[in-house]
Amino acid sequence: MxxxxxxxxxxxxxxxxxxxxxxxxxxxxxxxxxxxxxxxxxxxxxxxxxxxxxxxxxxxxxxxxxxxxxxxxxxxxxxxxxxxxxxxxxxxxxxxxxxxxxxxxxxxxxxxxxxxxxxxxxxxxxxxxxxxxxxxxxxxxxxxxxxxxxxxxxxxxxxxxxxxxxxxxxxxxxxxxxxxxxxxxxxxxxxxxxxxxxxxxxxxxxxxxxxxxxxxxxxxxxxxxxxxxxxxxxxxxxxxxxxxxxxxxxxxxxxALNGRPISQGGRDHTSHRLVAIGxxxxxxxxxxxxxxxxxxxxxxYLNRLNLPTVSVIFIFMTMVAVYFAAFLAQVPVYGNHELAVTTDGDLTRRKATAILRRLVESVADVVVLVVAYLAAYLLRYDGVLTPARMHLVVQSLPVVLPGFLLSFWFFGLYRNLLRYTGVYDLVAIFKGVIVGAAISMSGLTLLFRFAGYPRTVFVIYVLLLLILIPANRFFLRGFHQLFLSTSNREGRKVAIYGAGDAGEMVLRELLNNRQMGYVVVGFIDDDPAKHGFSIHGVPILGPATALEQIAASGVEEVIVAMPSAPANRREEVIAMCKSLGLRYKVVERIV
Known part of the structure; x- marks a missing residue:
């Protein structure tokens, strides 16, 4: 033709x-x-x-x-x-x-x-x-x-x-x-x-x-x-x-999780959720x-690749789609007045959201475990998997997957909120991967005497998981931050005085809760070594003298986040805010 x-x-x-x-x-x-x-x-x-x-x-x-x-x-x-x-x-x-x-x-x-x-x-x-x-x-x-x-x-x-x-x-x-x-x-x-x-x-x-x-x-x-x-x-x-x-x-x-008919129309599709984030x-x-x-x-492009490579790419892209959908699933698209919220109904929705999150985490971990396992074999054999090697992969996966998932559950990987993943979670992931490898190898030894399974594959597998499982946890958090940083930029303009731990904590809270109606335009800090840098994409504008410039630019409020500073210095900053007609709030010490 x-x-x-x-x-x-x-x-x-x-x-x-x-x-x-x-x-x-x-x-x-x-x-x-x-x-x-x-x-x-x-x-x-x-x-x-x-x-x-x-x-x-x-x-x-x-x-x-x-x-x-x-x-x-x-x-x-x-x-x-x-x-x-x-x-x-x-x-x-x-x-x-x-x-x-x-x-x-x-x-x-x-x-x-x-x-x-x-x-x-x-x-x-x-x-x-x-x-x-x-x-x-x-x-x-x-x-x-x-x-x-x-x-x-x-x-x-x-x-x-x-x-x-x-x-x-x-x-x-x-x-x-x-x-x-x-x-x-x-x-x-x-x-x-x-x-x-x-x-x-x-x-x-x-x-x-x-x-x-x-x-x-x-x-x-x-x-x-x-x-x-x-x-x-x-x-x-x-x-x-x-x-x-x-x-x-x-x-x-x-x-289905919220008890609504699937055929019922509504503004809860992927497109509507993208609009809801700005x-x-x-x-x-x-x-x-x-x-x-x-x-x-x-x-x-997939038709040009061999079967193992197609499998790895396909499963990885499935994981990307699952994470994208999981992030959007958490975006509220209906107000309480539209949902006719009751106490029981609200509790049901919260439980449904929790179930969805756990389901996504489990599915994503399974995807990572399978992708990493195939990738370990491909790396070990220079991208060539013969039928005999593929047989080893298929035979061992039913043993490997439960071993790692059981270990992940034991070390609490599914009890933590992905949105707040931190250093302590990385320690739990490290323990889960090492113990999971030990359980899987013990199972293969018990069932198949580990015959034909190269030990180097499991070394590569562990190394890949130590990279991919944390990446798996941070991926959804990255989606969350990416969309929040580019959406809904309207609200009351504020500056944070203090580019330290307290200021970073305040910024993170405001970024994660846009319904509070604040847009942070910058930090003010007395330390000249911090000037010109940024925190979570928000610039550190300069010392106290920069307050006059930000007041002229439309900033309405200053959050004073310097609880460890001397009391007289905090009083000086508050006095400056008053003289410039800026409203202020003070972050106090926790103890």
Whole structure:
């Protein structure tokens, strides 16, 4: 298939979508198919629906115009038609969740029955259910992702382009063309859907995009990953669709822990949580575009790597996504008045948050333990893992993982708050890693006499864990600090007098609790050796004479954090604040 075919297909579908969208907008307003502003939605004025009709018609027209062919394409188009009709009926008459699920399963079953499914090497009893779960899951993931202007259409466009690149490399021209035209249909609609949106796609669009991408990722990877390895089979598709998968997983877990129906709408998605930490709606969508692009590009590159390397990268990136989602899960998106908070309800939410944190910590540790173990073998054998060595890895992991997790639990790694990880936690991690290694090696000796297991692997493994487990703990804290440092910069401007331990403690408290309404613009300190430096990104501006400059710049208050200074010096600073008209607060000694 020549390059001209791809170019003409893209231009045809893009132009058709761009032309049809205003017509559908006018029609939707004429017949009253509009989304009215609601409490749990963010748009402020009635907005046209039925944008999914544009995406579906433009894509199908392109497929028919460019010619059909390729394995399973008829089944794919039939399933896509069923999904579109289900979504359209739901937009018009509001189908029950059971009816929607029945239609989704029918469409997915048609595709699977045509021979399009994951090939794990474990038989149809695994491949078919896994594929049905994948198609239905991604279909609904895009439906849930359609919660902010331009997010679902833009994510689909990025995934389509990356899948086009991937399938071109893999030698699947028909799939590449379909992916490119799906991206073009999404982009043509996105012109009118990006913030502020003038039209929404509705369920007929989001369900269609999710279904199409779920099937196209299968068509684009199944010939390459027809090996008896589940990770290799899933790595590419998951990387292309990381954002919808992450968002759906986050929403499902949080709503389930809080006793809310997963199908219930609301402002608790990934995008809404990004807005809650200070980003604008556009910035939140662009951040998720960037995440989708980064993971997708890596997914394109995975096909050039060997299986162990793919496993390490895939598991590591999964850990990054888990941490990102875990951080966002802790961001409050509803006020008490919206939640109708009761004492029991508040306690339930707090317990749910604690459970979620512990779950994330455990999953993240398992990911690190597996990645480090594979990496230790790769380092020991110069990146080459023969089937015999892979057998050792698979055989020993069920012994190694429980040994380390038991040790981590015993030394209290899951009783500490990640947000306050410090030196004492590093000591506990060191003990946990050493004892965990001893337990694991003892277990392998007892069960397999340690036959065939090189001791150098465990030396490397311990060294990697001593680096990665602390990094694992500090990663979430880093996410927290990163977003807080760049968000919500509005509030009462204050300066801290005293760039010592007390001043640093005050700054940390203000950074961690932005609801207090303070923005720290700088430190004042009498020690000239500290001038020109910064603490947590906040500059040390100078000595007491700098108070006049900061007062003129709009600072309203000074926090005097110098409890160890002589009393007369504190009194002098307070007098200066009074003379400049600055309010002040004094941090007293603890004892």
């Amino acid at each position: 020549g390059e001209a075919v791809y170019a003409w297909g893209f231009i045809l579908v893009l132009g058709l979508a761009a032309v049809l969208t205003p017509l559908v907008m006018a029609f939707a307003h004429r017949v009253g198919m509009v989304a009215r502003p609601k409490e749990d939605r963010w748009h402020k004025k009635p907005t046209a629906l039925l944008g999914g009709v544009v995406i579906f018609v433009a894509f199908m027209a392109g497929m028919l115009a460019m010619g059909r062919g390729g394995r399973g394409e008829t089944a794919f188009l039939l399933g896509a038609l069923i999904i579109f009709v289900v979504g359209l009926v739901d937009d018009i008459r509001a189908l029950s969740p059971r009816m929607k699920m029945a239609g989704e399963l029918l469409a997915a079953f048609i595709v699977v029955a045509a021979g399009i499914h994951f090939t794990t090497g474990l038989g149809a009893w695994v491949d078919w259910p896994l594929t049905l779960f994948w198609i239905v899951g991604i279909t609904n993931a895009f439906n849930l992702l359609d919660n902010m202007d331009g997010l679902s259409a833009g994510t689909a466009a990025i995934a389509g382009v990356l899948l086009f690149i991937h399938t071109r490399i893999m030698g699947s021209p028909e799939v590449a063309l379909a992916a490119l035209m799906l991206s073009a249909a999404s982009l043509g609609f996105l012109i009118y859907n990006f913030n502020p949106a003038r039209i929404f796609m509705g369920d007929c669009g989001s369900l269609f995009l999710g279904f199409s991408l779920s099937v196209l990722t299968l068509l684009g990877t199944w010939t390459r990953y027809s090996v008896a390895n589940l990770i290799w089979s899933l790595a590419g598709p998951v990387m292309f669709l990381t954002v919808p998968i992450m968002d759906t997983t986050l929403v499902s877990i949080v709503r 980003l604008t709606e556009r910035q939140a969508v662009l951040v998720l575009y960037a995440v989708s692009l980064a993971f997708g590009l890596l997914g394109v």
